Amino acid sequence: MNLITIIVPAYNEEAVLHKLYDRLKEVIKSVPAYQFEILFVNDGSKDSTLSIIKKMREWDKRISYVNLSRNFGKEIAxxxxxxxxxxxxxxxxxxxxxxPPELIPEMIKYWEMGYDDVFAKRRSRSGETWFKKWSSSTFYKLLQKMSRIPIQENTGDFRLLDRRCVEALKQIRETQRYTKGMFSWIGYNKKEILFDRDPRAAGETKWNYSKLFDLAIEGMTSFTTAPLRLSAFCGFIISFFSFFYIIWIITKTLIFGEKVAGYPSLMTVILFLGGIQLISLGIIGEYLGRIFNETKNRPLYFVDEYNNEKELNQARPASEQKITKHLNRGRA
Known part of the structure; x- marks a missing residue:
């Protein structure tokens, strides 16, 4: 029988774990043709999330868990x-x-039809403010215009991935991760399912506006260099008009004898150009910071415990493993 793994990233989710398990258990019963593994990834929770997962594993061996050594964030989890x-x-x-986990049988049906990536697209989003809906829609429209990759709008991480999609994603070991864009970047045969998103069953959301803004910056800098080109374009346009403005000022002064405008206009121009320069430096700094993080080549995460066994974390960085593979092929 084919095995399907259900991955559940969890950070301080003690209030909802039992409800989630009950609904997943009913869904699994409705698909008897497959075996299931429910894999919880505890992302450094500070509440009793890990202990609840361990207790559930005691009475249901289909449950596995990975306990990360600290909170690395949902993308890494x-x-x-x-x-x-x-x-x-x-x-x-x-x-x-x-x-809703009840969409899983429909996802499996499309997977059996040959689709590699069956993703759930939100038709409506209950429990979210109008500002969050508007900002999310605006961000995705802007990202789609700036990126050459068709980024999926109104979709989250809820999806079924074929094993070859999983292996493709595992090869992308970027430290600054925007997984929603990676789903689009790897390609393969995709199928969307529409659904109405429910509000949280319990607990509080971990995604405040600050974290959502950080995620938006990750999406912008991970899949497009348009901000860099925009800053260069702005610099070119400002320099172009400034050149003609300088000629106009010199002409008025030398030929017509008009006085040059004084302190207020000078300060306005200086502050305007200084602001443009700082914005451009900030954009460059965002990309430079990501280059800095990538060149350190640190492991993306450490595992404290996997299914009641302590991890030694002896794996080397991905780039070093690739070098070793190439050396071994050369010796062969």
């Missing part, structure tokens, strides 16, 4: 889940039950 998933296909779902 999903990669840890992909690294440890054993299934022929993988389903990623949030623990908060905003994405």
């Amino acid at each position: 999903m990669l840890a889940g992909l690294d440890h998933a054993k299934g022929n296909a993988v389903i990623i779902i949030d623990a908060d039950l905003q994405d």
